Amino acid sequence: MPASFLPRLISKPFQDPGLYIPFSFIKRAIIFDLGDISHLSPKDILKASHVFISHTHMDHFIGFDHLLRLVLGRTKKLCLYGPEGFIQNLEGKLSGYSWDLVENYENMLILEAAEIHQTHLLVQTYICRNRFQPTSPPLKKPFTGLILDEPGFSVSTIILDHSIPCLGFSMKERFQVNIKKTALQDIGLTPGPWLNDLKQALFDNKPADSIFKIPAGQASPIAQCFKLGELSSRIAKITPGQKIGYITDVRYTPENLKKIIPFVQGADHLFIEAAFSDAHADIASTKNHLTARQAGEICGKAGAKRFTIFHFSPRYSETEALLYQEAEDAYQKAFSNETPSRSTGVIKAIE
Ligand SMILES: [Zn+2]
Ligand SMILES: [Zn+2]
Known part of the structure; x- marks a missing residue:
């Protein structure tokens, strides 16, 4: 019997990051990050009900335009989540177009954006027919880590450090x-x-x-x-139920590790960035990314049952296998220290 959620990377690991999580038995999907999403079919993109953006660096948010183009003129409510500054970034994108004809649209498109702060959420609603102009200030709600809570599953987030706030996500099926x-x-x-x-x-x-x-x-x-x-x-x-973790664009710092490892503990499948090889740990540190070794170690320490690395720097286009090997070695070492049982280990993003 297939799992209820079948997560897959949207693009190859050298391309923009993003995770597509379709539901097995209903026409619905969750998306983590909106890089270049042109690899997804319009049919698949239209299944998205909730989209979670780790941060608004271009490689994680440029796909918003593609998504908006597809949902425009449809009856749909799309919920978006992002870190501090997200509402301003989203409004910047929305104000980049002319919306003089949308009041004639028969269908009702609503965007709901939640901006996540340490202690609270700011929630703003944009209605297409109103030219995406908010009619009131954002609502302030308490933030406890849980950002989507449905009978079948929940999504939680943590705020991590990537020089700017960057969100990690976990999706847990009941x-x-x-x-x-x-x-x-x-x-x-x-x-x-x-x-x-x-x-x-x-x-x-x-x-x-x-x-x-x-x-x-x-x-x-x-x-x-x-x-x-x-x-x-x-x-x-x-x-x-299964637990899926998504961690990308983070510094390898004790503060981040202290948050990430318990957050993704026991994940059935952890998706984690591995931008650089450990030989280039200094560059990874300067650019606020993880190395493959660091990614593998985090997965092992968290006791993840399987994991997939992604967001590779183009410098490894000929030596991709090294990143997988490095992550796998670090994972096995850390995992065996944490728990005696073996696991599936590293899974290549695209075979
Ligand atoms: Zn980034
Ligand atoms: Zn990135």
Whole structure:
């Protein structure tokens, strides 16, 4: 049974960073960072409901225009999150275009931007028909680390140091729903789209005694009704949900490590930048990036089950394998010090 979220890097590791996380059984996706997103199909981009921007260096935010171009004229609410200064950066982009015709649009496009500070969030809403002009000052809300909390999953963030504030993200699925095929056969049901509806009902936390209806033709010739709790206990196995981490553009400092390692602890899949080789640790330090060794060490210390490195400097275009090897060696060393069990280790971004 596939996981509920299947994260993948948007581009090759020498290109702009970004992570695309589609949901397995609904048309929806989450995006971490908006670099060059032209490698994603318009269909995939349009699935995005929430976009989390680590920081607004150009290689992490230039794709916003591409995204906006696609959603313009559609009925959609798109939620965006970014660090201190994000609202100003976003408004700068929005004010770069003329919007004299948008009040005629039939569809309602709404952008909601949340700017994350140490103790609070500033939330501003932009309506396309109002030419993206805010009608009131941003709302101030308390910030606790949790920035998106839904029945099926949550997204948390930490503020890291990259000379400017840079956000790290973690996405945690509450649980996974695995369907037992033999149990399905035992009660005479065949797989179909209704299984997705069942999983969604469980993620939505619907009451156990609520009625779950399987439409005619999906599992049997006639429609069938079950109590949700009874059906799920017979055919579904609930297992712990996966945790995905995304860390990019950070200094290798004790302060950052103290925040990152507990934050991504036990991640099933950690995506982490490795811009330079450790032979160029001095350049990495000047440019406020990690080396492959540092990235591997962080993954090992955090006990990540698998990890993917990305955001490589072009200087390694002929020696990419060195970065993977360096990260893997550091990971194995740090991981074995932290826990006796082995793990999957480094995964190349693009095979
Ligand atoms: Zn940066
Ligand atoms: Zn960058």
